[in-house]
Structures are given as structure tokens and as C-alpha cells.
Amino acid sequence: MIGFWIAMAVACGVADAFLPYYLLIWFSGGAIAAILFSWAGFNTSVQFLVFFLVSFALMALVGRYINSRLLRGGSKMRTNTEEMIGKTASVVMAIPAGDAGRVALKGTTWRAILNDEAAAAAVGDKVVVVSIEGVTLTVRKE
Numbered sequence: 001m002i003g004f005w006i007a008m009a010v011a012c013g014v015a016d017a018f019l020p021y022y023l024l025i026w027f028s029g030g031a032i033a034a035i036l037f038s039w040a041g042f043n044t045s046v047q048f049l050v051f052f053l054v055s056f057a058l059m060a061l062v063g064r065y066i067n068s069r070l071l072r073g074g075s076k077m078r079t080n081t082e083e084m085i086g087k088t089a090s091v092v093m094a095i096p097a098g099d100a101g102r103v104a105l106k107g108t109t110w111r112a113i114l115n116d117e118a119a120a121a122a123v124g125d126k127v128v129v130v131s132i133e134g135v136t137l138t139v140r141k142e
Contacts, residue, residue, distance in 0.1 A: 005032075005051075006035060010028075012028040030053075033054040037050045084129050087106075088128055090104045091125045091126075095113065097114075100113045115139065115140045
């Protein structure tokens with residue numbers, strides 16, 4: 001049974017290396033604990049119980065610590081969209097009064113609305129980015 005647990009630990013560790021999140025590494029830790037119980041002579045039921053208990057304990061305790069470290073920045077995380085505020089963009093799809101259109105900025109087109117709901121912008125007009133909400137730019141006519 002030791003061979004099974006070694007294979008499980010290695011397989012979970014290798015598979016986790018190709019996943020975007022820590023999903024299987026916890027089971028590698030559980031398999032290592034099960035190896036110790038197998039080596040000590042405990043039966044298969046005890047080994048599986050230890051495997052699951054250790055795996056989920058690692059997931060709950062270590063996972064929470066890692067997530068808190070990774071997400072420490074919270075909403076303060078910079079996305080570099082702040083640098084677009086104040087930049088001039090070109091309207092590529094007309095922005096009707098009170099509706100959205102599209103503007104070209106930094107090689108990409110963005111959904112855009114005007115900060116003055118009564119105003120409109122035609123294709124080719126220049127606008128200045130006032131703010132960003134999600135993937136929508138709020139712009140004003142230049």
C-alpha cells in the first residue's frame with residue numbers, strides 16, 4: 001500500500017503544478033501522512049481516514065494562510081487602469097446621448113459613456129477619460 005500512497009503524493013503534486021490554484025497539493029500532504037501510517041502497519045481503513053483528515057486539515061489551515069497572504073492587497077491591487085485617466089481617446093462608434101459607444105485607447109477599443117448625459121459624440125471625435133468603472137470608460141468631449 002506504500003507504493004499507492006507514494007504514487008498518489010507524486011501524482012497530486014505534479015498535477016497541481018499545472019493548475020492555476022492550489023487544488024491537489026493538500027492531497028499530497030495527506031498521502032505522505034498515509035505513507036507513515038502504512039509504514040507503521042495500520043490497516044487500509046485507518047490509512048484512508050488519515051489521508052482525508054490530513055488533506056482537509058491542510059486545506060483549511062494552510063490554505064487559509066496562503067490565501068490571506070495572496071489577497072492581502074484586497075481592493076488596493078493596482079491594475080494600471082489608473083494611468084488611462086486623463087488620456088485622450090478617439091470615438092470609433094458614436095456615443096449617443098445617454099447611451100454607450102466605443103472609443104479607441106492604447107490599441108484597444110473600450111465601451112464608453114459620456115459624463116454629460118445630454119451630450120453626444122460622433123465617430124472621430126476626441127474625448128478625455130474621466131473615470132473607469134469595470135470595463136466602461138466615462139469620458140468627456142475634448
